[in-house]
Amino acid sequence: MLIPKKVKHRKWHKGRLTGRATSKTKIDFGSYGLKSLGIAWVSSRQIEAARRAMTRFVHKGGKIWIRIFPDKPITAHGSEVPMGGGKGAVEYYVAIVKPGTIMFEIDGVEEDIAKEAFRLASHKLPIKTKFIKKER
Numbered sequence: 001m002l003i004p005k006k007v008k009h010r011k012w013h014k015g016r017l018t019g020r021a022t023s024k025t026k027i028d029f030g031s032y033g034l035k036s037l038g039i040a041w042v043s044s045r046q047i048e049a050a051r052r053a054m055t056r057f058v059h060k061g062g063k064i065w066i067r068i069f070p071d072k073p074i075t076a077h078g079s080e081v082p083m084g085g086g087k088g089a090v091e092y093y094v095a096i097v098k099p100g101t102i103m104f105e106i107d108g109v110e111e112d113i114a115k116e117a118f119r120l121a122s123h124k125l126p127i128k129t130k131f132i133k134k135e136r
Contacts, residue, residue: 001044003093004071011075011087017041021100027134029065030105032114034121037128041094042103044070050121054104057117062109067102068095097127 017039027033047066054064070093077088097103104121106114115131122129 001048002066002070003044004069007071007073010073010090012073015072015096017096017098019098021098024067024102025100027102027105027132030063030107031134032106032111032118033102033132033134034104034118035130035132036097036101036103037099037130039098040125040127041072041074042068042070042097042125042127043074043092043094045092046125047095049124050104053120053124054106054117057120058106058109058113062113062117063107065105067105068097070095072096102132103129 021036047068047070051064051066058064072094073090074092074094075088076091077085081088103125104118106117109117111133118129118131
């Protein structure tokens, strides 16, 4: 699973899920991409599940790029912990995905294979997605 090697601050504020993506909005590496239509926190487990679904479908053909990285730490307390006692321990990491972000890219496969691979991957993600082609 993807986690940062080193972080400047161990715990972050929650922040607000608003706005549209300003970076990672164009296909840079592959021929086809999976674009987000909504806004969500995508955990490292979900990214890994989507990656596995895609690689299993394309077998040895094609190259896959993961354009999002989970660098935001999410904290949690255990169940039945009384109020107080500070902020909980870091449980997992998430990537903040906004509408318009290209999450995955693929190259070296036919369009119908790429479309099916992205369809399988999209079922693993908590967000609506769209298949896009690179403009030539």
